[in-house]
Amino acid sequence: MGYPPSPPSHHPMLPADTFKGQVALVTGGASGIGQAMALGLARCGASVAIMSRNPDNLGNGLEVLREAGAHAIAVSADVRDRAQVAAAFDQVEAQLGPVDMLLNNAGANFPALAENLSVNAWRSILQIVLDGTFFCSQEFHRRRVTAGLPGVIVNNGATYAWTGFPGDAHACAAKAATLNLTQTLAAEWAPDGIRVNTIVAGFYPHDKIRDDDNVLGCVTPAGRCGQMQELGWAAAFLCSPFASFVTGLNYTVDGAEWLRRGPLMPDFVAPRERAELW
Numbered sequence: 001m002g003y004p005p006s007p008p009s010h011h012p013m014l015p016a017d018t019f020k021g022q023v024a025l026v027t028g029g030a031s032g033i034g035q036a037m038a039l040g041l042a043r044c045g046a047s048v049a050i051m052s053r054n055p056d057n058l059g060n061g062l063e064v065l066r067e068a069g070a071h072a073i074a075v076s077a078d079v080r081d082r083a084q085v086a087a088a089f090d091q092v093e094a095q096l097g098p099v100d101m102l103l104n105n106a107g108a109n110f111p112a113l114a115e116n117l118s119v120n121a122w123r124s125i126l127q128i129v130l131d132g133t134f135f136c137s138q139e140f141h142r143r144r145v146t147a148g149l150p151g152v153i154v155n156n157g158a159t160y161a162w163t164g165f166p167g168d169a170h171a172c173a174a175k176a177a178t179l180n181l182t183q184t185l186a187a188e189w190a191p192d193g194i195r196v197n198t199i200v201a202g203f204y205p206h207d208k209i210r211d212d213d214n215v216l217g218c219v220t221p222a223g224r225c226g227q228m229q230e231l232g233w234a235a236a237f238l239c240s241p242f243a244s245f246v247t248g249l250n251y252t253v254d255g256a257e258w259l260r261r262g263p264l265m266p267d268f269v270a271p272r273e274r275a276e277l278w
Contacts, residue, residue, distance in 0.1 A: 002223020003255060006230050010068070012043040013233035018240055019046035025092055025099045027051045027079055027106035027136055030061025033156060033201055033231055034105030040232020041101065041239060042070035049092040049099070051106070053078040071096075079106045079132025085139050098147060101239045102140040104133040105156045111278045113271055114169040122170050129174035130181070137185060141194055150193030152239045155182050157200035157250055159258035166271035167278070179250050186248030195247040197238045202226055202254020219266070222255025 024041045028034035029050030038048045038061075048070055052058050058074035065072040073095050077088035092099055108128045112121060137153055144151040160168060161175035179198055186196040203219075204226040234253050237243055252258065 006227045009229035013236040014044045014240055016045055018044040022100040023047045023096045024101040025049045026103040030057035035061055036228040036232040037103050037235035039068055040236045044236050047071040047096045049073050049075055049096060051075050051077050051088055079136055080127045082135050085135050089139055101152045103154045104136055106132050109171040111167045113275055117170060125170040126174050130177045133178055141189055145192050153196040154235050154238050155198040157198040159200055159254060183248045197249045199234050200250050200252040201231055202257045204228055220255040220257040221260055
């Protein structure tokens with residue numbers, strides 16, 4: 001039977017005024033998981049700024065948010081560049097006010113055998129996923145401490161950070177480091193009133209991942225893939241006052257997919273053979 005579908009995407013997770021007067025900055029918020037989180041917060045009253053280094057993505061993402069009734073802006077910045085990150089925060093503050101919630105979703109990945117990874121390929125993923133998460137978090141923390149205000153950070157994780165995955169050594173390493181960074185910053189910044197958590201997503205069909213004929217749902221114990229609004233609701237909860245004692249949590253939302261181990265798993269395909277399909 002599996003799990004029933006979630007409520008429709010337009011349903012807010014919390015009262016519509018939960019984040020009234022608050023500002024959320026979502027890196028990589030123009031599409032995919034980042035966009036789902038931006039929508040989840042906006043539907044609970046937050047003003048939202050989405051950030052991307054791709055102007056085309058920003059335009060499309062902003063249109064989706066505004067069609068949903070969100071008070072939203074878009075800022076362009078590369079999370080690998082500290083100066084651009086600081087400038088983006090300045091821009092958001094000038095237009096919406098100080099950032100209360102930071103959601104680090106900017107990321108990148110591509111399949112590649114570890115033996116074939118170039119130095120640039122390895123570094124590009126680590127810099128976007130890990131460096132970018134840290135630079136944005138550090139900038140957010142500095143501003144909140146200077147203002148004497150609490151704040152919330154939600155990072156974007158992946159279950160292969162725990163298990164590894166052939167053909168994704170660069171992304172697995174970056175995500176594993178992100179989970180550890182979440183725990184470290186949560187403990188270090190708790191006295192400053194900053195909570196830090198990670199949402200670890202499973203299979204969520206969106207613009208880059210399709211679920212034709214529910215193929216991906218067949219490998220999930222829940223019997224279906226995740227629905228994007230479920231990630232938005234998870235983000236809304238973790239940012240909300242109802243999670244005010246929750247920090248350092250790597251919160252898995254995947255229908256138990258990563259726990260699936262047993263004799264009924266699909267046959268293992270050697271990485272070099274699978275690479276022919278990339």
